[in-house]
Amino acid sequence: MSQSSSLNKAALPYAEALFESSQLIQLIEKTNQDLYLISDTVSKSDVLKKFLSNPLVNPEIKKKVLQKLFLDQVSSHVLNFLSILADRRRINLLDAIIDCYLNLVYKLKLTTVANIYTAAVLTDLQQESLEKKIQDITGSKEVKLVIHIDPELIGGFVIKIGSKIIDMSIYGQLNQMTSYLNVASL
Template sequence: MKGSGGIDSEVVMPYAQALMSSAKSQNITEEIGTDVRDLLRLLQDSDQLQNFVANPFVKEQDKKRVLEQVIGDRVHPYLRNFLRILVDRRRIILLEGICQQYLNLLRQLNQTVLAEVTSTVELSRNQRQAIKDKVKAMTSAREVELDMKIDSELIAGAIVKVGSQVIDASLRGQLRRLSLSLTSGS
């Protein structure tokens, strides 16, 4: 269901742009963004829902009924209608990719960058703010959105990825750099 590369992204982009265009015309880009984030979380937390949505043997009206039950009135009517259109066009299988692409478009609109942060433990508000400030300084973005992940395999610290740039502030990264400098110095 990922729409992050290849043919999927070519199919996903026009739908994400259409949703963005509708949202802009109604001045609800942020509201739709919040709903899309919730929808993504719902999909990522439920393999059962993902499999149901992706199953080509499930009838369209059944998919619509289940989506209505799952999301109810929690999302904006524009988004609910958009989901119905995706089902009708047999594109609901691309929902996760479309959601991710919409959020990319929203970040571009708001001059926001996404920083993927992997740490050993949950970071405090101050630590998250320090990362945002560092990323803002690096990228000259107006805003920074953090995508937090916990990885107990890391040895202290954090790894921050912004686009193709990686800042490895983990202890393992520091040790690796130290061992490289020791071997190249001898």
């Protein structure tokens, strides 16, 4: 089992609990905004990331730091959730929990998340075209593109939606040709 799938397996119950409680008190959108803010803040600071993931740091100290950082920026609902994660020594799962939570929200809204790996930056027109095509293919109301730049692809793009992969990259085509030629030469 890969590390990311085991992280997601551990994070899912927390994400589901946050999702259900947010749904009950009708704070799904506010929780989304709060989680984006938290994720952005943590991802921009290596010191904060290391601090939160350090198992030797007392959970009470982590809670105080989180309180000071986010007190006036996020809802008390999300702040309480962060405290619970710190108490249970699960704050190191925060990124995975946020990803799982957002996936639950996307499912609720019939939003498909498509990871796009491309060799070059896509124009707005290309992104819109991809969104429409993916909407048609999946039947989703909305498509969220997560774009990753990967120069190894040489050109073209790879689309990943869940476990489905559409490889339209030059790198992928070269690999297919290599496989074909290797099999043909046997």
